[in-house]
Amino acid sequence: MSSNQVSVAALRQYGGNGVANAAARRRKLGVTSEGRRPGWVSYAILTVVILVSVFPLYYAVSIASQADTSTQYGVEALRLGPALFRNLGAAFDELDFWHALGGTVLVSTLCAVSTVLFSTLAGYSFAKLQFRGRGPLLFFVIATMAIPTQLAVVPLWLMMSKIHLFGSLWAVIIPALVTAFGVFWMTQYLEGALPYELIEAARVDGASMIRTFWNIAVPAARPAAAMLFLFTFVAQWTNYYWPMLILGSNQKAVLTTAAAALRASRFTDYTLIMSGVVLTAFPLVLLFFFMGRQLVSGIMAGAVKG
Amino acid sequence: MTASPVAPDKTTQSPPPPRDEAYERKLLSRGRRGRFDVKVSPYLYISPFFLLFLVTGLFPLIYTAWIATRQWNTSTGDAGWAICGKLCDSTDPSWLGNFQWVLHQPDFWLALRNSFSIFLLSTIPQIICALILAAILDANLKAKTFWRMGVLLPYVIAPSAAGIIFSQVFSDNFGVINTILDGIGLEPVQWHASQLASHVAIATIVNFRWTGYNTLILLAAMQAIPRDVFEAAVVDGAGRVRQFLSVTIPMLRPTLIFVIITSTIGGLQIFDEPQMFGNTGTPGGPDKHYLTVSLYLWDLGFNRTTIGQPNLGRAAAVAWLLFIIVVVIAILNFLITRRIASTSGAPTKKKKSAKKELAR
Numbered sequence: 326m327s328s329n330q331v332s333v334a335a336l337r338q339y340g341g342n343g344v345a346n347a348a349a350r351r352r353k354l355g356v357t358s359e360g361r362r363p364g365w366v367s368y369a370i371l372t373v374v375i376l377v378s379v380f381p382l383y384y385a386v387s388i389a390s391q392a393d394t395s396t397q398y399g400v401e402a403l404r405l406g407p408a409l410f411r412n413l414g415a416a417f418d419e420l421d422f423w424h425a426l427g428g429t430v431l432v433s434t435l436c437a438v439s440t441v442l443f444s445t446l447a448g449y450s451f452a453k454l455q456f457r458g459r460g461p462l463l464f465f466v467i468a469t470m471a472i473p474t475q476l477a478v479v480p481l482w483l484m485m486s487k488i489h490l491f492g493s494l495w496a497v498i499i500p501a502l503v504t505a506f507g508v509f510w511m512t513q514y515l516e517g518a519l520p521y522e523l524i525e526a527a528r529v530d531g532a533s534m535i536r537t538f539w540n541i542a543v544p545a546a547r548p549a550a551a552m553l554f555l556f557t558f559v560a561q562w563t564n565y566y567w568p569m570l571i572l573g574s575n576q577k578a579v580l581t582t583a584a585a586a587l588r589a590s591r592f593t594d595y596t597l598i599m600s601g602v603v604l605t606a607f608p609l610v611l612l613f614f615f616m617g618r619q620l621v622s623g624i625m626a627g628a629v630k631g
Numbered sequence: 632m633t634a635s636p637v638a639p640d641k642t643t644q645s646p647p648p649p650r651d652e653a654y655e656r657k658l659l660s661r662g663r664r665g666r667f668d669v670k671v672s673p674y675l676y677i678s679p680f681f682l683l684f685l686v687t688g689l690f691p692l693i694y695t696a697w698i699a700t701r702q703w704n705t706s707t708g709d710a711g712w713a714i715c716g717k718l719c720d721s722t723d724p725s726w727l728g729n730f731q732w733v734l735h736q737p738d739f740w741l742a743l744r745n746s747f748s749i750f751l752l753s754t755i756p757q758i759i760c761a762l763i764l765a766a767i768l769d770a771n772l773k774a775k776t777f778w779r780m781g782v783l784l785p786y787v788i789a790p791s792a793a794g795i796i797f798s799q800v801f802s803d804n805f806g807v808i809n810t811i812l813d814g815i816g817l818e819p820v821q822w823h824a825s826q827l828a829s830h831v832a833i834a835t836i837v838n839f840r841w842t843g844y845n846t847l848i849l850l851a852a853m854q855a856i857p858r859d860v861f862e863a864a865v866v867d868g869a870g871r872v873r874q875f876l877s878v879t880i881p882m883l884r885p886t887l888i889f890v891i892i893t894s895t896i897g898g899l900q901i902f903d904e905p906q907m908f909g910n911t912g913t914p915g916g917p918d919k920h921y922l923t924v925s926l927y928l929w930d931l932g933f934n935r936t937t938i939g940q941p942n943l944g945r946a947a948a949v950a951w952l953l954f955i956i957v958v959v960i961a962i963l964n965f966l967i968t969r970r971i972a973s974t975s976g977a978p979t980k981k982k983k984s985a986k987k988e989l990a991r
Contacts, residue, residue: 378784384796384799443680454676475925484690521654525654566902570929610787
């Protein structure tokens with residue numbers, strides 16, 4: 326900021342031509358200590374992006390609002406129809422909405438809480454404690470991130486069937502209780518965010534290992550843990566592949582599979598199908614409106630550490 | 632794909648905790664019980680991950696390899712070594728039977744081609760767009776949070792839901808896109824009936840959801856670049872484009888690698904979008920124009936209703952083939968990205984040698 330405020334003439338007088346030219350160039354390019362000032366083109370591009378982001382949602386709502394189920398949608402579907410609430414109501418009943426929402430909330434919350442807890446524990450251990458085999462074990466964790474979900478699907482399906490969890494929400498929850506990514510993520514974060522001196526101090530004061538973890542590591546891990554929570558939560562909420570495979574005839578137990586099941590049973594009635602999609606998407610979109618600010622600033626906070 | 636937030640530098644191995652005796656002594660400051668505590672706790676803390684991985688990751692992994700060699704139906708269970716059958720003129724049971732059978736299926740190759748096509752159509756534009764958008768968001772905008780949130784909004788829409796919605800947007804007869812094309816006097820596109828068009832449509836669904844996500848990841852990394860590097864570039868006479876190519880991109884290298892690798896792994900496994908994009912019972916559409924490897928796997932192992940199927944052994948063989956392909960492509964991608972991102976300024980080598988010195 327300061328160098329931009331000084332006049333070019335003054336710079337030329339005291340700093341010579343080089344400094345003056347640099348300052349002039351900097352001013353021309355709009356560089357300040359806060360970053361470049363964007364022109365209207367940037368805003369125009371962003372506006373288009375946001376319209377594109379919102380459009381599919383709007384289109385879903387507008388089809389869901391059409392009165393005539395046999396409507397040959399076209400441009401008419403871009404105008405909201407009169408039957409939104411009637412259609413939503415019908416889909417609400419057919420989806421078994423509260424049941425599906427409850428299942429989704431249970432799965433997402435449980436998986437997110439446990440992933441955060443176990444990842445913080447493991448991350449703290451990898452980042453700050455000394456133990457034999459630490460390096461190879463950490464490498465192993467990172468390597469497992471490359472294994473695609475598809476590879477384990479067949480035997481996992483057989484295993485779950487064998488222990489009579491086929492069709493149960495537990496079959497969805499158990500494989501997602503902790504992720505390699507979470508462990509890696511917390512290790513990375515705690516390495517930088519937690520000074521050794523704090524741990525030493527707690528130990529010298531006589532705290533047990535678990536107490537040290539709880540009172541020193543957990544508070545330090547909070548920003549990264551919040552991020553991990555949100556991402557795990559969204560990933561589980563929008564997960565479809567595995568629940569579809571393992572829920573069997575219990576497809577109405579979570580929102581994603583419930584919407585798909587509705588579609589399979591009513592494949593011609595798109596006002597109803599779209600109502601179902603709108604209903605299943607709605608809770609998370611709503612949550613995003615309230616939590617999005619934290620989510621975004623969380624991603625940015627992760628950056629500083631990066 | 633699984634959620635994978637901000638791109639930490641995977642290429643750097645974390646330094647081990649200090650080995651100095653003072654730290655050890657302080658950790659051990661509580662006598663015998665404390666010693667036990669210090670020795671066992673680290674293993675205790677990492678055990679939940681390893682136990683769960685053992686049960687839901689490693690064991691299934693080995694088990695898949697076993698199943699892939701067996702004749703394994705959902706109705707009959709394990710029925711001995713796999714048999715390729717008429718297709719490859721062999722009725723001998725062999726552990727390779729399922730792989731041979733799969734490799735003889737035209738549908739497998741079709742699915743592989745489709746997966747690649749959709750993957751390329753989604754990954755490349757997505758990452759380019761994400762880079763440009765991140766650069767725009769990196770500027771000193773008004774109402775920053777609003778724009779960032781807007782860009783991230785599609786991320787909370789489930790891919791399966793987006794698949795249903797876009798299936799209507801791209802509907803062949805009465806979809807809004809075709810109606811508009813018709814309105815301005817252009818030929819409507821057969822989004823479901825043509826191979827390329829369906830790939831473009833499905834790639835659009837993927838891009839819809841992931842561009843904003845990747846944008847924010849890249850933006851986060853961009854913001855971590857010290858501002859004085861840009862100032863120095865400006866003083867040296869670099870314009871905005873030059874700054875972007877010579878400063879931003881090389882500095883983003885680890886994040887860029889991370890984003891590209893994760894989109895590769897996710898992209899080649901695509902399932903939700905093509906499954907929901909189809910309106911018919913046949914996976915991948917009546918002409919299998921958008922049958923992907925994952926859809927094919929599902930169809931073989933879980934969906935078929937004809938006699939003798941579903942065949943989990945064959946599905947497991949497809950899973951292994953897919954795994955090998957994903958790993959090969961991911962490694963290729965890694966090598967290419969590393970090259971691209973390090974051409975200007977070659978900060979890689981310097982960084983490595985500096986690290987070596989530190990290690991000494």
